[in-house]
Amino acid sequence: MDSLLEILSVDTEAVTKTIKKKEILQKQGIVSKNAFYVKKGLIRSYSIDEKGKEHIFMFGSEGWIIADLESNVFNRPTELYIDCIEDGEIVSFSLEYFNSENLSIEKLRKNSKLLTRRIGSLQRRVIQLMSSSAKERYKIFIETYPHIPKRIPQKMIASYLGITPEALSKIRGQL
Amino acid sequence: MDSLLEILSVDTEAVTKTIKKKEILQKQGIVSKNAFYVKKGLIRSYSIDEKGKEHIFMFGSEGWIIADLESNVFNRPTELYIDCIEDGEIVSFSLEYFNSENLSIEKLRKNSKLLTRRIGSLQRRVIQLMSSSAKERYKIFIETYPHIPKRIPQKMIASYLGITPEALSKIRGQL
């Protein structure tokens, strides 16, 4: 993913920031234009429903970008919180940057590839949520992101999978 | 979405094709580089799981593009079938086109916006699948795509929502 760093390197306004575990980078309900590039550490984006339950949308470890594109694109208040799971460093920058005049054609092209890649992953996630059992989704998760489970509490895996911690505990007992 | 047509207009190899209801445009299991732009009619993409159950990933009506980006980006065999729900016309073209040398910087920029938009919609879909009941998802669907329900059988709505036709029938009875 160094193509991403290249893209960012042109951004004069982007600043590296030290982050602490549990620090909140973005709250639900605002209209956000910000994206967070993770240099070091681990962050997550999640929504909280009417019943107060957390649903993790995605994790971002080293080299990843987290942003609430839905809020940005449709100009709606964010559905997502973004906060830090580990101490680390992030680069925070404006999403508008991706379409700015400054970007060369090669950078735009690389950026398109990254976007397409993310669509591919989301396609997979949607199909999985519709067609696989919780146990299957768990197995796929630990295969797809083998480095993540060690760094987060069980209950966050459950939240990402769309099940309760109790259900995950039962599944793990079965394996 | 005329920006999309603009992008396509440069593609000399793209050809408009007449399609018939039930015609299959793409089968599961191949590595696909194709995208389908809908000029007229209605198509859908869907996967079939081990139990033989269909799961509709998305519908494409006039002006939309349907493609299996996961297959394309990660070079995996497709998980998706694509077929026609109504007679109509499509333009079939290669996905490589989106990153080709022919594209001007403005076209690339417009293309990025379209990709970002799709990520936004998918984000919404994932969060919904994790946090909303079937009844809520049904209500949101008919609000978000009011023109689609009239054109498709009930069981396809159920398939898109991730529930059985029987469950949808019960929900509709309650409203």
Added chain:
DNA sequence: TTTATTTCTTAATCTAGATTAATAGTATGG
């Protein structure tokens, strides 16, 4: 180290939605 807080597990009960099955309504093609 001791205490407080958060996380994980186990078990009993409950429920949304799945499955199965039977019936009736609706298209569709010959």
Added chain:
DNA sequence: CCATACTATTAATCTAGATTAAGAAATAAA
């Protein structure tokens, strides 16, 4: 037009995963 195949509805039963509750482990804080 009829016959065959889809499509929708209703009802009985079943099950994956939710909810509730309580105790054990692990972390963090003091």
